[in-house]
Amino acid sequence: MYVLEELSQRKVLAIIRADGAEAALRCIRTLVDAGITALEVSLTTPDALDAITRARPRLPRSVLLGAGTVLTAGQADAASAAGAGFVVTPGLTQGARRAAAGGTPLLCGALTPTEVISALDLGASAVKVFPAGLHGPRYLRELRAPLPEAPLVAVGGIDAATAPAYLAAGAVAVGVGSPLLGGAGSSGTRQAQDDLAARAATLLEAVGPRRAAADHHRGAEGR
Structure with a gap:
C-alpha cells in the first residue's frame, strides 16, 4: 500500500522512455534533482532493466523507481530482480498477474469500469486509467461516481496544463511521459536535460508547489 500512499502525496509519476x-x-538524475521522486522506466527502453539496476542504489531510499509496460510474467520477475519497487502495466497482462501474485506493488492499466x-x-495498488487524455477529466469523474474509493492514476496525453x-x-x-521528457530521452546534450528540468519544475508547480518542495527536501535528506 505504500506506493499508493506515496503517489497520493507526490501527485506525479514520471514515465521514462x-x-x-x-x-x-x-x-x-535530472528528474530527481528537479524534485520528481516517483519514476517509471518503461521496458520499451532498450536495456531498461539495466538502467533500473544501476539507478536504484544511487538514489535516496525515498525515491520510488518502478518498471513500466510490463507485459509478461518473465518481465515482472525480471523487474523485481532488477530492484523495481513497483510495476506498471498497460492492462490486465500476465505481468500484472505475476506481480500481484508475488506481492510486487502493481499499477494496472484499465479504462472501463469492468477493467x-x-x-x-487482482490486487492492484492503484489503477492506471489509460489513455486518459482520449476522454479527458470528465470521464475520470464519471468513472469515480460508481467507484468512489478506486485509486485512479490518470495517464496518457497529460501535461502541466491539464x-x-x-x-x-x-x-x-x-x-x-512524452510531454515531460520531450527530447531528453534521445538527446545527450546538456540543453536537453536543462529543458527537462524546467518542464519538471513547471509540472510540479502546477500540481502543488508546497507538496513538490516538501518531496524534494525529503529526497535531499535521504541522499
Missing part, C-alpha cells in the same frame, strides 16, 4: 540505459539514467474492478480484484484538472476530477496522481 529513452533510447537506452544511459539516456534513461540521465533523465532519472478497473478487475484490476482491483494535470490539475485530472487531480480535481479525483485522480490520486498523474503519469506524464
